[in-house]
Every structure is written in structure tokens, then in C-alpha cells.
Amino acid sequence: MGLFSKLKEGLTKTRDHITSGMDAIFSGFSSIDDDFYEELEETMIMGDIGVCATEEILEELKERVHENKVKNPADCKQLLIDTIKEKMDLGENAYDFENRKSIIILIGVNGVGKTTSAGKIAAHLRGQGRKVILAAADTFRAAAIEQLTEWANRSQCDIIAQSEGSDPAAVIFDAVAAAKARKADVLLCDTAGRLHNKKNLMEELRKIDRVIEREYADAYRENLLVLDATTGQNALSQLREFKDVMDITGIILTKMDGTAKGGIAIAIQTEFGVPVKYIGVGEHIEDLQKFNSEDYVNAIFDVPEGEDD
Numbered sequence: 001m002g003l004f005s006k007l008k009e010g011l012t013k014t015r016d017h018i019t020s021g022m023d024a025i026f027s028g029f030s031s032i033d034d035d036f037y038e039e040l041e042e043t044m045i046m047g048d049i050g051v052c053a054t055e056e057i058l059e060e061l062k063e064r065v066h067e068n069k070v071k072n073p074a075d076c077k078q079l080l081i082d083t084i085k086e087k088m089d090l091g092e093n094a095y096d097f098e099n100r101k102s103i104i105i106l107i108g109v110n111g112v113g114k115t116t117s118a119g120k121i122a123a124h125l126r127g128q129g130r131k132v133i134l135a136a137a138d139t140f141r142a143a144a145i146e147q148l149t150e151w152a153n154r155s156q157c158d159i160i161a162q163s164e165g166s167d168p169a170a171v172i173f174d175a176v177a178a179a180k181a182r183k184a185d186v187l188l189c190d191t192a193g194r195l196h197n198k199k200n201l202m203e204e205l206r207k208i209d210r211v212i213e214r215e216y217a218d219a220y221r222e223n224l225l226v227l228d229a230t231t232g233q234n235a236l237s238q239l240r241e242f243k244d245v246m247d248i249t250g251i252i253l254t255k256m257d258g259t260a261k262g263g264i265a266i267a268i269q270t271e272f273g274v275p276v277k278y279i280g281v282g283e284h285i286e287d288l289q290k291f292n293s294e295d296y297v298n299a300i301f302d303v304p305e306g307e308d309d
């Protein structure tokens with residue numbers, strides 16, 4: 001199955017949730033009036049696009065409708081699709097970390113899919129011929145170290161790990177030294193999602209951040225927050241909290257395949273300006289895809305590949 005088909009399959013529930021409601025609005029209204037926009041707003045908010053993002057998008061849509069002198073509700077659909085695509089566009093430098101000496105750190109609460117995503121990204125980078133070292137800084141959970149070790153073996157990457165319960169910042173310190181000594185291209189760090197309390201977790205992440213800044217200041221930094229799409233609006237609260245601790249440069253949005261809440265990607269990017277860089281649409285290695293705004297919006301609005309613009 002091609003990547004777009006896989007993406008489309010993964011986003012089935014989200015598409016059903018958002019587009020069925022929208023299509024009824026686009027075909028059910030005979031004129032573009034306040035009621036039309038209100039219905040659209042409700043459907044978008046119900047589709048987890050979020051209140052702020054929905055308002056922003058609809059403001060732009062109204063401007064476009066006015067500029068283009070659109071009178072027919074059905075003609076609004078393409079304008080809405082274009083507006084959202086522009087909002088979701090990643091720009092040119094989103095994946096620079098793949099081609100530089102970089103440190104990627106994955107953070108997020110427990111169970112969101114950090115370890116799995118670390119393994120998948122490592123395998124992907126190895127496939128591109130990059131030398132990758134994995135750092136098992138989730139020392140809270142022995143199984144996370146084992147899981148990451150398996151991914152390292154599978155993708156033939158080195159792994160730096162210590163025993164369960166050891167200091168994660170010490171693991172990072174060792175891993176940075178190894179990355180420099182072995183001339184790795186990318187150091188990819190898994191971190192814990194849970195400690196004895198949230199304050200400890202945030203403190204630990206700050207400490208890891210300081211170690212990296214001190215020991216490897218010239219490495220290109222990519223701090224990816226992993227969010228579970230099935231948690232919907234809760235993911236936004238997590239983003240708010242983690243943003244206070246670290247400069248988040250991108251989001252990995254996992255488990256899009258099991259949820260109707262995939263519109264959350266639009267809320268994240270529009271409301272916070274933090275780009276979604278990867279989305280998870282299943283548990284297999286190829287199911288972590290780089291985010292492509294065209295494909296994502298086409299998949300959600302059921303636009304066949306290559307059929308628009």
C-alpha cells in the first residue's frame with residue numbers, strides 16, 4: 001500500500017467525523033450566511049480542530065469568500081481546504097535535523113508512543129545511511145530500555161543505556177560523549193514520561209536540556225513532543241505544559257489510526273504555531289510518516305491524490 005493510501009486508511013475515522021458533517025453543510029445550504037458559518041464552526045470544533053483554530057480559519061475563509069466573490073456554499077469547500085493547507089504548511093527547513101549533526105530528544109507523558117517513535121525514526125534515518133546512536137534515557141521503566149534495545153538491534157544502531165533507575169541526565173552525558181567519539185550524525189534520545197511526580201519529570205527534562213547545551217552546544221537541536229491523538233484536547237494541555245520546559249521544535253502525533261480526533265493536528269499548528277512533523281497511523285515501522293500538509297488535508301477532506309490544484 002502506498003504512503004497516501006496508508007495515511008488515508010489511518011485517517012478514516014477522522015475523515016468520517018469531519019467531512020460527513022461538512023459535506024452536509026456545503027450541499028445543504030443555499031446561501032453563505034451567518035447560519036452557514038455557525039454550522040461550519042460547530043462541525044470543526046466537534047472535529048477537534050479547537051475553538052481558537054476554528055475561529056482563525058473561519059476568519060480567513062470569510063475574507064477569501066469576500067475576495068473571490070463566492071456566492072455558492074459548495075464553492076467554499078475548496079477555499080476552506082486551501083486555507084487549512086496554508087496553515088499546516090511546514091516550510092522548507094522542518095527536517096533539517098536529518099542532514100545535520102543533531103540531537104533529537106523525544107519527550108511526552110507515558111504511553112504516548114515515545115519509545116516506538118524513537119525506534120521508527122532511528123530505522124528511517126539508518127535507511128538513509130545516517131549514523132544514529134540511541135540514548136535510553138527513560139530509566140524509569142526497564143521495559144522501555146529493553147524495547148529501545150530491540151529497535152537498536154533491528155535498525156543496527158548503537159545504543160547507550162544504563163540500568164533501570166539510573167540518572168537520565170547521566171545517560172545523556174554518556175550518549176553525547178559517545179556521539180562525539182563515534183562521529184554519529186544523529187543522537188536520538190528517548191525520555192521517561194512518568195516519574196514520581198510531574199514536577200520531578202519537568203525538572204529532569206530541564207537537567208537533560210542543560211547537559212546537552214553544556215556538552216554539545218554546537219549540535220543542531222530538535223525537541224519533539226510526542227502527543228497521543230486519541231486524547232484530543234488534552235494533547236493541547238500537554239503541549240502547554242511541556243512548552244514551558246523546553247523549546248518544542250515539532251510534534252509527533254501518534255495513534256491517528258484509532259481515533260476520530262485527528263483534527264487536533266490543525267488545532268496544534270494553528271493555535272501554537274508548533275509544526276506537526278510526524279504522524280503515527282499504525283504500529284508498524286512504515287506507519288510513522290513525515291507530515292505532509294497537502295496529503296493530510298486531502299486525506300481528511302477526501303480529495304483524491306493529485307486531484308486538487
Ligand SMILES: Nc1nc2c(ncn2[C@@H]2O[C@H](COP(=O)(O)OP(=O)(O)OP(=O)(O)O)[C@@H](O)[C@H]2O)c(=O)[nH]1
Binds near residue numbers: 116141281282
Ligand atoms: N495504533 C497505534 N499505536 C501506536 C502508535 N504509536 C505507538 N503506538 C503504541 O502505543 C503503545 C505505547 O507506546 P510506547 O512507545 O511504549 O510509549 P512511551 O511513550 O514510550 O511510553 P512510556 O515509556 O511509558 O513513557 C505501544 O503499544 C505502541 O505500539 C500509532 O501511531 N498507532
